[in-house]
Amino acid sequence: MAGILYLLPVPIAAVDPADVLPPPVLATARRLGYFLAEDARSARAFLKAAGHPRPIASLQVVEIGHAPDPDLIDGWLAPLRADPALDAAVVSEAGCPGIADPGAELVARAHDLGIPVRPLVGPSSILLALMAAGLNGQRFRFLGYLPQAGEELVARLRGVERDARLGETQVFIETGYRNQRLFETLLRQCDPDTRLAVAVDLTGAAEFARQWRIADWRQLPVSLRPDLSRRPAVFLLGTAPPARQRAPRDTATGGRRARH
Amino acid sequence: MAGILYLLPVPIAAVDPADVLPPPVLATARRLGYFLAEDARSARAFLKAAGHPRPIASLQVVEIGHAPDPDLIDGWLAPLRADPALDAAVVSEAGCPGIADPGAELVARAHDLGIPVRPLVGPSSILLALMAAGLNGQRFRFLGYLPQAGEELVARLRGVERDARLGETQVFIETGYRNQRLFETLLRQCDPDTRLAVAVDLTGAAEFARQWRIADWRQLPVSLRPDLSRRPAVFLLGTAPPARQRAPRDTATGGRRARH
Numbered sequence: 301m302a303g304i305l306y307l308l309p310v311p312i313a314a315v316d317p318a319d320v321l322p323p324p325v326l327a328t329a330r331r332l333g334y335f336l337a338e339d340a341r342s343a344r345a346f347l348k349a350a351g352h353p354r355p356i357a358s359l360q361v362v363e364i365g366h367a368p369d370p371d372l373i374d375g376w377l378a379p380l381r382a383d384p385a386l387d388a389a390v391v392s393e394a395g396c397p398g399i400a401d402p403g404a405e406l407v408a409r410a411h412d413l414g415i416p417v418r419p420l421v422g423p424s425s426i427l428l429a430l431m432a433a434g435l436n437g438q439r440f441r442f443l444g445y446l447p448q449a450g451e452e453l454v455a456r457l458r459g460v461e462r463d464a465r466l467g468e469t470q471v472f473i474e475t476g477y478r479n480q481r482l483f484e485t486l487l488r489q490c491d492p493d494t495r496l497a498v499a500v501d502l503t504g505a506a507e508f509a510r511q512w513r514i515a516d517w518r519q520l521p522v523s524l525r526p527d528l529s530r531r532p533a534v535f536l537l538g539t540a541p542p543a544r545q546r547a548p549r550d551t552a553t554g555g556r557r558a559r560h
Numbered sequence: 561m562a563g564i565l566y567l568l569p570v571p572i573a574a575v576d577p578a579d580v581l582p583p584p585v586l587a588t589a590r591r592l593g594y595f596l597a598e599d600a601r602s603a604r605a606f607l608k609a610a611g612h613p614r615p616i617a618s619l620q621v622v623e624i625g626h627a628p629d630p631d632l633i634d635g636w637l638a639p640l641r642a643d644p645a646l647d648a649a650v651v652s653e654a655g656c657p658g659i660a661d662p663g664a665e666l667v668a669r670a671h672d673l674g675i676p677v678r679p680l681v682g683p684s685s686i687l688l689a690l691m692a693a694g695l696n697g698q699r700f701r702f703l704g705y706l707p708q709a710g711e712e713l714v715a716r717l718r719g720v721e722r723d724a725r726l727g728e729t730q731v732f733i734e735t736g737y738r739n740q741r742l743f744e745t746l747l748r749q750c751d752p753d754t755r756l757a758v759a760v761d762l763t764g765a766a767e768f769a770r771q772w773r774i775a776d777w778r779q780l781p782v783s784l785r786p787d788l789s790r791r792p793a794v795f796l797l798g799t800a801p802p803a804r805q806r807a808p809r810d811t812a813t814g815g816r817r818a819r820h
Contacts, residue, residue, distance in 0.1 A: 434667030
């Protein structure tokens with residue numbers, strides 16, 4: 301028996317946590333006293349904004365950092381093994397822990413140690429961008445960051461665009477101050493018929509999510525283009541969704557499909 | 561000017577919608593009167609469970625089906641173009657519209673027509689399974705359904721497992737009554753060191769999410785194996801998360817990373 305390791309999403313924009321987390325998720329955040337946080341300061345700010353009833357300084361918030369040290373993980377998880385009544389939550393700086401963010405290292409080890417793992421519902425810019433893109437959501441690939449260097453980026457984009465045009469949506473991200481450059485490289489390098497979706501500040505006050513063909517993006521007056529600089533953005537390349545790949549009919553259950 | 565096309569997630573297990581949707585998302589569901597639904601009956605059941613204040617029979621619920629007819633999409637979106645005050649929501653049978661579910665066809669057309677698109681936060685079995693898997697979440701690929709036929713499945717699995725072992729998490733789903741067979745095929749065909757995560761009934765009363773090496777799954781007594789038959793499941797193959805691919809530091813913004 302061991303405590304539970306929750307995977308607790310946090311907001312991806314400057315909004316009240318109560319606006320992007322279901323009430324039971326918020327209640328879990330308020331109940332716990334032990335947090336494994338990518339960044340301790342932002343985790344405490346989240347807990348305060350989430351209305352945690354205890355003094356924030358009294359909560360145990362351990363900073364696991366952007367690249368958790370494998371040698372420290374067992375120590376971080378030890379309290380859960382010692383006390384089945386003690387639960388913890390992994391929180392990243394924004395969005396879902398373990399997805400384009402640290403956390404998976406701890407989850408993997410929790411499984412090895414028999415610690416139950418519970419993912420909680422919350423915002424993910426990757427998932428929201430996929431929904432908003434109107435590209436193929438039956439097959440997609442998250443690539444993380446593309447190469448920074450110009451030539452290397454252009455070479456990589458060739459392969460990425462080829463896969464996109466074969467019907468697999470390609471999803472990637474960039475750090476704030478390189479967004480604009482990546483966007484311009486995409487407009488310059490991609491085929492006019494390739495579809496590009498850009499999602500910025502999702503769930504935030506300045507949310508922007510559009511998908512057009514590269515040719516249409518190029519024609520867009522500069523004044524109407526999204527301002528991407530230093531704003532969180534997700535980029536997606538793809539084609540129009542194909543006539544849908546149907547789920548194999550589940551005759552044994554009267555034609556009901558699986559619930560995903 | 562046109563109304564807004566919301567992408568409204570619905571529960572993925574037999575739970576109260578208020579338990580898995582943030583309050584503003586629930587409020588949007590209760591405010592709208594026009595729904596584009598994969599399945600009209602399940603959409604009406606959702607709206608009733610969500611506490612929609614109007615008689616459910618008075619709401620306009622148009623069934624777009626599992627594979628929406630491209631010739632009908634403009635007609636479905638026409639009311640939004642005719643009346644900027646009329647908003648609509650796409651809802652699938654479970655989870656997020658457009659992700660392993662229909663909806664993207666409508667979203668693509670909405671972008672073409674200048675209809676604003678807004679994705680809303682809610683449960684996705686794919687995203688939750690990724691969080692719970694403790695596999696690499698910096699690079700992952702959603703494959704949809706694998707081939708059904710035995711030989712074809714085994715051949716495909718070879719490529720999938722190879723990609724998984726190269727560090728890209730491979731995510732796939734199956735219909736309820738084939739889950740058990742797929743699970744057994746994975747145990748039989750994959751390398752003992754490959755890591756397999758299985759997530760079942762996420763957010764539901766019988767939630768199960770575990771990740772072990774194939775060798776460990778094999779040693780698990782049959783009595784302790786999850787019962788997958790006719791239950792919604794997500795399968796993931798991968799390796800332990802690598803020392804994390806760090807985001808390129810964003811020196812221009814004082815080292816803050818993008819928020820995803």
